[in-house]
Amino acid sequence: MNYVVVIGIVITVLTLIPVIRQIKGHPRGLLVLFFAEMWERFSYYGMRALLIFYLTQHFLFSDSEAQGLYGAYTSLVYLTPMIGGILADRYLGTRKAVAFGALLLVAGHMLMAYEGEPAQQVLAVNGAEYPLVVEGRGSLRQVMIEIEGEPRFFHADKSGALVIDGYEGSAALPSRLEEGAYDLKLSSRDSMATNSLYLALSLIILGVCYLKPNISSIVGQLYKKNDPRRDPGFTLYYYGINLGAFWASILCGLLGQTVGWWAGFGLAGVGMALGWVVFILGKPLLEGRGEPPNPQLLQAKVGGVISREALIYTLSIAGLGFIWLLVQRHEVVGYLLGACSLLVLAYLGTLMKTTLSRVESHRIILALILISAAVMFWTLFEQAGSSLNQFANRNTELSLFGVSIEASQTQSFNSGFILLLAPIFSALWAYMGSRGSDLSAPLKFSLALMQVGLGFLVLVWGASYAGVDHKVPLIFLMLAYLLHTTGELFISPVGLSQMTKLATATLISTLMAVWFLSSAWAQWLGALVAKLTASKTVAGQVLDPAHSLARYVEVFYEIGLYAIGLGVLLMLFSKLLNKLAHGVK
Numbered sequence: 001m002n003y004v005v006v007i008g009i010v011i012t013v014l015t016l017i018p019v020i021r022q023i024k025g026h027p028r029g030l031l032v033l034f035f036a037e038m039w040e041r042f043s044y045y046g047m048r049a050l051l052i053f054y055l056t057q058h059f060l061f062s063d064s065e066a067q068g069l070y071g072a073y074t075s076l077v078y079l080t081p082m083i084g085g086i087l088a089d090r091y092l093g094t095r096k097a098v099a100f101g102a103l104l105l106v107a108g109h110m111l112m113a114y115e116g117e118p119a120q121q122v123l124a125v126n127g128a129e130y131p132l133v134v135e136g137r138g139s140l141r142q143v144m145i146e147i148e149g150e151p152r153f154f155h156a157d158k159s160g161a162l163v164i165d166g167y168e169g170s171a172a173l174p175s176r177l178e179e180g181a182y183d184l185k186l187s188s189r190d191s192m193a194t195n196s197l198y199l200a201l202s203l204i205i206l207g208v209c210y211l212k213p214n215i216s217s218i219v220g221q222l223y224k225k226n227d228p229r230r231d232p233g234f235t236l237y238y239y240g241i242n243l244g245a246f247w248a249s250i251l252c253g254l255l256g257q258t259v260g261w262w263a264g265f266g267l268a269g270v271g272m273a274l275g276w277v278v279f280i281l282g283k284p285l286l287e288g289r290g291e292p293p294n295p296q297l298l299q300a301k302v303g304g305v306i307s308r309e310a311l312i313y314t315l316s317i318a319g320l321g322f323i324w325l326l327v328q329r330h331e332v333v334g335y336l337l338g339a340c341s342l343l344v345l346a347y348l349g350t351l352m353k354t355t356l357s358r359v360e361s362h363r364i365i366l367a368l369i370l371i372s373a374a375v376m377f378w379t380l381f382e383q384a385g386s387s388l389n390q391f392a393n394r395n396t397e398l399s400l401f402g403v404s405i406e407a408s409q410t411q412s413f414n415s416g417f418i419l420l421l422a423p424i425f426s427a428l429w430a431y432m433g434s435r436g437s438d439l440s441a442p443l444k445f446s447l448a449l450m451q452v453g454l455g456f457l458v459l460v461w462g463a464s465y466a467g468v469d470h471k472v473p474l475i476f477l478m479l480a481y482l483l484h485t486t487g488e489l490f491i492s493p494v495g496l497s498q499m500t501k502l503a504t505a506t507l508i509s510t511l512m513a514v515w516f517l518s519s520a521w522a523q524w525l526g527a528l529v530a531k532l533t534a535s536k537t538v539a540g541q542v543l544d545p546a547h548s549l550a551r552y553v554e555v556f557y558e559i560g561l562y563a564i565g566l567g568v569l570l571m572l573f574s575k576l577l578n579k580l581a582h583g584v585k
Contacts, residue, residue: 053389089293090293221508441495
């Protein structure tokens with residue numbers, strides 16, 4: 001058995017005991033949402049742990065192309081919940097929206113299991129083409145150049161030239177090739193598999209559109225406005241999210257990188273199917289929460305032909321074509337984000353002028369300030385699935401105390417730390433709240449920013465301990481994820497709770513969707529940051545590890561300092577900002 005699996009079982013058993021004790025004091029519906037979201041996150045993070053490697057190693061996209069596609073996909077995952085939140089508030093109700101979204105997610109993740117034929121590259125030199133041959137998977141993956149039927153290894157020297165190992169060279173193909181003396185060409189890429197990939201991502205995006213904002217909103221509906229169990233309840237719910245993410249990174253990552261991409265993605269699909277079953281069977285425990293605001297209006301025929309509910313589902317499926325186009329165009333997603341942000345601000349501004357009271361308007365303004373600060377945090381935190389995942393693969397020694405792991409399994413560090421720390425933080429917030437000494441939301445956000453910045457500076461420090469293979473000891477990556485995790489526990493469950501407390505009853509799902517809009521911006525901006533770390537690759541393998549490490553150090557140092565600086569600035573204004581809450585804790 002894989003040692004990481006054994007460690008995961010131990011962590012799960014140890015951390016579930018206090019969670020089970022705490023969850024008994026909460027509404028029964030929390031248990032349903034806990035497990036439904038756990039399986040949904042299992043599917044999402046299982047796929048995310050593999051996606052950047054799937055794009056660069058199976059489809060052979062360049063780093064910049066893969067980061068752009070990854071950023072467009074993850075941006076849309078967090079952008080579309082605005083639509084799902086509004087439709088749930090006005091028509092569907094949150095429960096129906098979650099059930100529909102879950103079915104779309106099952107279809108998307110199952111389609112990801114179709115990988116088709118791997119893409120092929122050739123090295124073109126002096127008019128001749130030499131196939132690049134890939135052997136092994138995951139940490140054992142190796143790329144060689146086939147010369148006269150014999151595969152040969154290669155590397156880059158200090159000047160960046162490509163050197164073919166054990167090859168004497170010839171006039172047609174020298175053993176040392178300077179940059180510019182050769183071209184990398186894509187000789188084949190399975191078009192059916194590529195289009196299936198885009199469709200699968202589109203289905204997942206549409207599924208998250210309906211599920212993500214609304215399942216969190218149902219959690220908020222389980223508690224009264226000033227119920228002291230609200231924050232601890234969201235933290236316990238967040239534990240469920242990360243229990244799914246933890247095992248997804250371990251199991252889907254392991255299967256995807258050692259058995260086959262189909263196995264990792266397929267397991268993620270099975271997890272999503274289980275999440276849908278749990279949610280459907282657990283309906284009675286929700287005790288009527290999340291039902292449509294006006295059932296008669298929802299079932300009324302539009303034009304005397306089709307019910308409004310069926311029309312919403314039909315138009316949603318028809319919208320897949322538009323999403324299919326967007327997911328391939330990172331720059332267009334940026335324009336869309338800008339337009340959506342302006343519309344949201346105009347919508348909320350109109351409500352503040354015409355409908356909301358002065359106190360309610362102040363609370364919305366505070367929510368928007370917190371959302372803006374969250375953009376910076378998530379931009380850096382979400383490097384985990386892109387640049388940090390590649391950093392683990394290319395410039396990290398993936399073993400510690402005799403235990404070796406796959407690069408994708410490092411994604412379990414964040415969620416594993418949450419399993420250990422979430423109950424402690426939940427108890428801490430409850431203890432501080434009962435004594436009236438809880439930290440304000442702006443102060444928690446500022447501390448979160450400082451911690452995510454410090455995490456990147458830890459990796460810069462760790463680079464000084466890299467060996468001749470230009471790989472940083474794994475302990476530094478673990479420490480960076482620990483700091484990112486503690487920062488996350490200051491901002492994420494607290495942020496979700498703040499959105500439900502600062503919003504009026506009719507704006508809960510809408511404001512929750514705006515909260516996810518901050519993550520959409522962060523994912524889009526995060527792709528730009530990740531592109532700064534891009535390295536030249538040959539058939540998905542980095543050519544010059546030394547240059548790769550130097551690039552990571554430069555980028556991580558800059559973004560680390562920016563995050564700490566913004567955190568200090570927010571801390572200085574935290575008392576002033578807290579007045580906008582008007583008593584909301």
